[in-house]
Amino acid sequence: MSEPTAVAEGTEQLPFNDAVPGAVLGTWAEETDKAYLVAPDKLIPLLTHLRDELGYDYLSNLTCVDYLTYQGKKRKGVQERFEVVYHLYSTRKGGGHIALHVRVPENETVPSAVGVYPGANLQEREVYDLYGIRFEGHPNLRRILLWEGFHGHPMRKDWKEAYYEQDTKPFKSRHPRGGYQFHEDKLPWGKNTTYPPGWDPDTWQEPVAYVPVSMAPHPVVQDPEEEERRPHVHTESIVINLGPHHPSTHGVFRMLTRVEGETILALEPEMGYLHRNHEKIGERNTWLMNMPFTDRLDYLNSMSNNWAYALAVEKLAGIQVPERAEYIRVIMAELTRILNHMWSIGFLLNDLGALQTPALYAIEEREMILDLFEEVSGSRMMCNYFRFGGVVRDLTPGWLERARYLAQERLPRALDELDRLISENEIVKARCRGVGYLSAEDLIALSVSGPMIRAAGVAYDIRKAEPYGIYDRFEFDIPTLPNSDVYDRYYIRLLEAREAVRILQQALRDIPGGEVHGPPAYASATLEEGFGTILGGKGGYTLRPPEGEIYSRIEAPKGELGFYLVSDGKPNPYRYHVRAPSYINLNALGPMCVGYKVADAIVVLGAIDIVLGEVDR
Amino acid sequence: MATVPSDFYKLKEQQIQQYLHDSIQVPPELRQNVLVTTLDKLYNWSRRSSMWPLLFGLACCAIEMIATAASRYDMARFGMEVMRPSPRQSDLMIVSGTVTKKMIPAIVRIYNQMAEPRYVVAMGACASGGGPFKEGYNVVSGVDKYIPVDVYVPGCPPTPEALIYGMMKLHEKIERQSIATVPWYQEGFSGYVPVPRLGPDIFDPRQVELIKEHTLQATREAAQAAQAAEPTKAAGPAQLSDKARARIEEAKRRLAAKRGG
Numbered sequence: 001m002s003e004p005t006a007v008a009e010g011t012e013q014l015p016f017n018d019a020v021p022g023a024v025l026g027t028w029a030e031e032t033d034k035a036y037l038v039a040p041d042k043l044i045p046l047l048t049h050l051r052d053e054l055g056y057d058y059l060s061n062l063t064c065v066d067y068l069t070y071q072g073k074k075r076k077g078v079q080e081r082f083e084v085v086y087h088l089y090s091t092r093k094g095g096g097h098i099a100l101h102v103r104v105p106e107n108e109t110v111p112s113a114v115g116v117y118p119g120a121n122l123q124e125r126e127v128y129d130l131y132g133i134r135f136e137g138h139p140n141l142r143r144i145l146l147w148e149g150f151h152g153h154p155m156r157k158d159w160k161e162a163y164y165e166q167d168t169k170p171f172k173s174r175h176p177r178g179g180y181q182f183h184e185d186k187l188p189w190g191k192n193t194t195y196p197p198g199w200d201p202d203t204w205q206e207p208v209a210y211v212p213v214s215m216a217p218h219p220v221v222q223d224p225e226e227e228e229r230r231p232h233v234h235t236e237s238i239v240i241n242l243g244p245h246h247p248s249t250h251g252v253f254r255m256l257t258r259v260e261g262e263t264i265l266a267l268e269p270e271m272g273y274l275h276r277n278h279e280k281i282g283e284r285n286t287w288l289m290n291m292p293f294t295d296r297l298d299y300l301n302s303m304s305n306n307w308a309y310a311l312a313v314e315k316l317a318g319i320q321v322p323e324r325a326e327y328i329r330v331i332m333a334e335l336t337r338i339l340n341h342m343w344s345i346g347f348l349l350n351d352l353g354a355l356q357t358p359a360l361y362a363i364e365e366r367e368m369i370l371d372l373f374e375e376v377s378g379s380r381m382m383c384n385y386f387r388f389g390g391v392v393r394d395l396t397p398g399w400l401e402r403a404r405y406l407a408q409e410r411l412p413r414a415l416d417e418l419d420r421l422i423s424e425n426e427i428v429k430a431r432c433r434g435v436g437y438l439s440a441e442d443l444i445a446l447s448v449s450g451p452m453i454r455a456a457g458v459a460y461d462i463r464k465a466e467p468y469g470i471y472d473r474f475e476f477d478i479p480t481l482p483n484s485d486v487y488d489r490y491y492i493r494l495l496e497a498r499e500a501v502r503i504l505q506q507a508l509r510d511i512p513g514g515e516v517h518g519p520p521a522y523a524s525a526t527l528e529e530g531f532g533t534i535l536g537g538k539g540g541y542t543l544r545p546p547e548g549e550i551y552s553r554i555e556a557p558k559g560e561l562g563f564y565l566v567s568d569g570k571p572n573p574y575r576y577h578v579r580a581p582s583y584i585n586l587n588a589l590g591p592m593c594v595g596y597k598v599a600d601a602i603v604v605l606g607a608i609d610i611v612l613g614e615v616d617r
Numbered sequence: 618m619a620t621v622p623s624d625f626y627k628l629k630e631q632q633i634q635q636y637l638h639d640s641i642q643v644p645p646e647l648r649q650n651v652l653v654t655t656l657d658k659l660y661n662w663s664r665r666s667s668m669w670p671l672l673f674g675l676a677c678c679a680i681e682m683i684a685t686a687a688s689r690y691d692m693a694r695f696g697m698e699v700m701r702p703s704p705r706q707s708d709l710m711i712v713s714g715t716v717t718k719k720m721i722p723a724i725v726r727i728y729n730q731m732a733e734p735r736y737v738v739a740m741g742a743c744a745s746g747g748g749p750f751k752e753g754y755n756v757v758s759g760v761d762k763y764i765p766v767d768v769y770v771p772g773c774p775p776t777p778e779a780l781i782y783g784m785m786k787l788h789e790k791i792e793r794q795s796i797a798t799v800p801w802y803q804e805g806f807s808g809y810v811p812v813p814r815l816g817p818d819i820f821d822p823r824q825v826e827l828i829k830e831h832t833l834q835a836t837r838e839a840a841q842a843a844q845a846a847e848p849t850k851a852a853g854p855a856q857l858s859d860k861a862r863a864r865i866e867e868a869k870r871r872l873a874a875k876r877g878g
């Protein structure tokens with residue numbers, strides 16, 4: 001019999017064991033990203049200790065890996081099939097993370113972390129939905145991306161979908177004898193569906209999904225004496241459904257609200273209407289093939305998504321990025337940030353009823369920025385511009401001049417214009433001031449990130465707290481506002497866009513000449529060099545990062561965008577997980593809306609600034 | 618009238634040329650005031666020029682649809698600037714984005730709620746055929762698997778120019794229709810699409826028989842295998858279980874009844 005842990009060490013050298021004895025069993029993946037193996041029964045005491053004593057107050061990422069078909073050497077002899085992974089950060093101290101792994105055999109449960117970090121709520125539900133791991137003590141463990149009654153847990157390695165061809169791409173079977181047979185023709189009903197044998201559609205009853213909108217996360221405590229003194233009409237509360245087709249839910253998003261009169265008692269988000277299986281497809285793709293898929297996560301900000309993924313793979317594989325490419329990356333990311341913030345302000349105003357005017361102002365500037373993107377990448381929205389070790393091609397002649405014009409003149413003017421148009425508006429103030437309040441501590445406990453916590457006075461920005469790329473070279477501030485209401489969430493975006501313009505101006509001033517991709521041509525792409533090099537050349541196409549795992553994150557416009565990748569040394573990522581800011585920020589939607597009116601829920605949602613491509617992935 | 622350009626009337630005449638009746642000629646002295654056309658042409662012209670899309674976005678393509686409606690590309694030039702959030706008031710559904718299994722019941726319901734004549738444009742690779750996510754377990758590989766589509770616009774996402782081109786193609790299609798032959802004025806016509814249901818996987822009520830044959834066949838094969846493994850039972854030809862046979866009989870009867878009715 002082998003040891004239950006892959007790396008057996010004397011437990012006395014391991015950290016935290018003096019405070020929580022027997023919690024840490026060993027370490028995992030020393031080379032790339034250090035992680036501790038934790039005993040399941042000691043998980044909650046350890047998390048509490050880390051949060052209360054060591055200041056790790058922020059649960060950034062919670063996910064799971066199914067090691068059924070793992071081919072690496074590190075896990076030889078380990079019996080347990082699943083590992084639940086936690087990544088913790090400290091918003092007070094900044095710096096890197098602590099990664100914890102809990103090994104789970106099939107059909108066993110893990111204690112739920114919701115009691116320590118309420119932000120684990122949605123993430124644990126996702127793990128339950130996709131992997132079938134039950135979290136003991138979770139208040140509301142229902143499927144989240146798929147529907148109740150769906151057969152199986154699709155992210156498990158042995159679960160195959162209807163259009164399954166092979167485990168890994170590129171598919172060898174794609175064109176047998178020169179022809180391609182469509183999947184549709186292989187199945188009798190011509191659709192990508194499978195039904196378990198023996199299932200009878202005639203007698204099928206949809207399981208009634210119990211949506212606990214009667215449980216107010218923050219119950220309104222009413223003083224019985226106060227009730228007595230102020231007689232009022234007793235009403236019954238009702239459930240109102242918004243979406244999935246609703247003009248103000250920013251896409252196919254659904255909210256169930258329990259209201260009394262017009263006041264919200266509880267709100268439950270329902271999602272999955274745009275669940276496009278990024279992760280399942282991503283684990284079949286090669287490392288590079290995932291780059292265009294990241295474009296489609298947060299489809300307003302394809303450049304930042306590219307960067308987050310490229311950064312993670314570069315850290316995993318140890319790839320260097322040349323100077324000029326670093327500058328180009330910063331320029332693209334900051335342009336994206338301005339674009340996103342203007343767009344979100346415009347559409348927040350749309351939700352408030354200022355139909356179209358502010359949105360049209362935002363779209364006008366967006367078109368200018370999109371022209372720049374299209375010029376370098378060939379596409380307006382889905383740029384697919386970054387490569388491991390650089391960017392796909394150099395800037396076109398004259399691009400910098402046009403970008404400088406935007407950064408020096410046009411964008412500052414446009415931001416001032418938006419400011420003048422909106423900030424002092426009476427109606428905006430009346431609708432936004434004091435709406436959707438949640439304290440900074442609550443927001444952090446709910447794993448909220450990005451402009452939302454900065455509007456609550458927490459100066460936490462990954463560009464400063466854990467700098468990546470070359471952000472340490474630029475001079476910029478982290479604006480914060482104290483009130484944590486919708487108005488501040490609007491205004492913080494304006495301030496951040498101004499800071500982004502500042503960074504942009506510096507980057508455009510300092511950008512050096514030189515190469516845009518590093519020596520191993522993972523990234524080169526001119527037509528003269530042949531199409532092979534567009535895919536990264538032979539070497540790039542078969543990029544095989546060393547065995548290990550990585551969690552790396554950037555400050556995307558919507559918050560903390562992280563990628564958790566596991567490599568077993570093969571040309572395909574073994575695990576590809578996206579920590580999407582929009583998704584996790586939705587943890588706070590329910591608590592933020594309680595006590596306000598239904599019309600305010602729309603605005604509160606607008607101020608979180610979600611994109612459904614990223615929420616549902 | 619000094620502000621009217623000199624060739625204004627000529628231009629106007631050119632523009633109305635295509636709407637005039639093919640054979641009935643108006644005497645030249647009346648041409649400024651009288652115009653003869655067919656009901657089809659007038660009807661199609663008015664429908665075509667005031668097409669109201671449903672305010673309905675699914676995914677990334679919706680962003681480009683918004684950009685098309687915004688000032689730079691300006692869909693208002695085609696009489697399409699009024700996006701209606703209610704399906705009852707809209708003529709055109711632009712399916713802009715990835716259609717997922719969880720969403721398709723809602724889409725079909727919205728389609729059913731739209732009043733005829735109604736048109737569907739599949740915008741982007743996803744809506745047309747699944748696009749980059751075709752292999753996904755929660756992705757419907759093309760909205761035309763469930764509802765009829767009039768125009769497909771390729772691209773990921775299609776540029777606003779491509780979408781506008783798709784709209785122009787739709788206009789051409791409308792101009793070719795005739796009140797006499799369009800299906801929605803025929804007697805007994807119903808464009809109702811049965812709403813797909815969420816089972817262990819999404820299923821189309823129109824395909825229940827097919828699915829049942831398949832899933833129950835698997836049961837039958839399992840029963841066969843069990844029989845083969847158990848030599849004590851009488852070996853014989855492949856037998857359906859009584860329950861399964863009753864179900865198939867029932868299904869056949871229902872199908873026959875439906876066909877007959």
Ligand code: SF4
Nearest residue numbers: 677714741742743773
């Ligand atoms: S076609 Fe492309 S842009 Fe459109 S919804 Fe699909 S992935 Fe997004």
